[in-house]
Amino acid sequence: MTLSTTTPSSTTPSSWSAYSGLPLLRTIATGIVQLDKGVQPKGQVYPAAAQRALDQLVLLCLRQQVPPPRSVPDMIRWARTIPVDQWPLELPEDVAGVGELLVDEATNSPTQACHEWVVDAADATAEQIENRLMGHAIDQCRSSRSPQAYTAFRRLLISRPVLTGVEIASLLGEDGGIFFKPTLEVIKQSYQRVPASLQVDGQCAACRRCGCLLTPLAGGGWRCELDRCRYEGSASIGRMLGWREDGGLFQIARPLRVFITGPGRAETELEAQLAKLGLTITMWPEYDTYDLHVPLPGGGVWAIDVKDRTNPALLGRGARPFRSPPRFDRAFLVVPDYRFKQRDGYRTIFNRHRPEELRGVVDLVTSSELVTMVRKEIRAAKRSAGVRQEAGNA
Known part of the structure; x- marks a missing residue:
């Protein structure tokens, strides 16, 4: 049975409010995470967010003449067996990945994609x-x-x-x-x-x-x-x-574990790779203004924030200008290479949903692309130093 009412996307960040399924998807994800945590208010069988998600999902299904889930456990079964892009939700086409589930089939626990939708919820971020x-x-x-x-x-x-x-x-x-x-x-x-x-x-x-x-x-x-x-x-x-x-x-x-340990592995691996190139890296400078402060031999400074996110649309939507101090010349969001292999068009989707004012200000690259760019900067600095030395000896 195909449930999808996903809408083709020519989406800009400001148009997210036009898709009625997005708030419901956030509510569903929040309910699933609360269920997993065992959050159960006194006198209630299920967390309020889970019951609210079921009620809203049932109404939506009835309007669209789609058989609704019969209970909260049945909604969890949907989350475990039916990819989000096949739910009867009005969503931009590229917001949910093909085959993306909210609950892991093997462990019956919320997926990282589910946690990312909770973080995206406007009323939940401060409570994370x-x-x-x-x-x-x-x-x-x-x-x-x-x-x-x-x-x-x-x-x-x-x-x-x-x-x-x-x-x-x-x-x-x-x-x-x-x-x-x-x-x-x-x-x-x-x-x-x-x-x-x-x-x-x-x-x-x-x-x-x-x-x-x-x-x-x-x-x-x-x-x-x-x-x-x-x-x-x-x-x-x-x-x-x-x-x-x-x-x-x-x-x-x-x-x-999802948002610190997971990306932290990529952060410290990148730190080690850059240190092997002879660079002195500062991690989480100025109390986590960003992740890596990278002074280059040519005098420039790069600021790097590492994001191990499954959903490039949510990553783009949540992108913000980097703060300083410490000063920097270029800013990069760095994503582990495997994410680009997992999701076709990862960079394109990110760029589509990134705020317009960040275009040319914050660039998205993979870990290997970043290391390649740094190597080029080092080679350029060595060539420049060689030219200056030759000029001084002339």
Whole structure:
């Protein structure tokens, strides 16, 4: 059965308000995420957003003479089995990727695409856990005048998304070092006790690639929740951890894993690649004004923000001018290469939905394209230095 009423797109950012299905899609995504978190107001069977999403979706289906979902669980079944571009929603053609699901079929948990729609919701952005916690960390580090503390906290979330109770106690104690002192309270809020659903016979498996905990599958085996790890192949276990040992296991919240740990891998890998070229990189300068501050040998400075997003339309729609200080000459949004391979026309879709005032101001490139551009800048600087030296010797 084809449900789609997707509209062909000649969309500009300002025309999003013309598509009535977009607010409903955000509401559906919010309801799904709240269900996954176990958010259940007193006296209600389901979270308000989930029930509201069902009610609105049923009305829309009835108007369009499409059989509606019969219940919230049936709506979740839609989200797990019917791609968003086939729902009876009035959406621009390129907003939802072909085959894009809101709930992962294997783990029955919200996909990254679902989380991105929640972030896009105008009334939800300020409530996002990653914004609240990261903002608190920035405030604490700024008041302590310690940008190093923020960098240490950020690297912790990227490199160690899973900690034992003993390890957390060590961080919160004297062994944690001076750099963690401004963010101790945020660290406690960021790491949550691992639920029993992630253990098998008292053991949890950490992903070899990202370090996050793998989800055990009903039929056996494991699955990583991060898109990049799944793109790179089958789940690979890096280490097994006792669920109850060493004070129990704690993992950073799902939004932090999706929007901090995931892109953080790409950020630190890019940092390492540029450092190998002889550049001195500053990470998250001025308390996360952007991700990488890249001084070039020719005297220019590039500002880089890394985004590991599945939806280029939402990425373009949410793009904003880079802030300073520190100063920069060019600004780039950098996306891991695999995203361009996953989604045909990624750059075209981004450019279509990017605010008009950012054209020529913020450019979208892949990680490999950025490294190639830096190599060219380095070669040009060496040639220029050689010419000056020859002129000086003449």
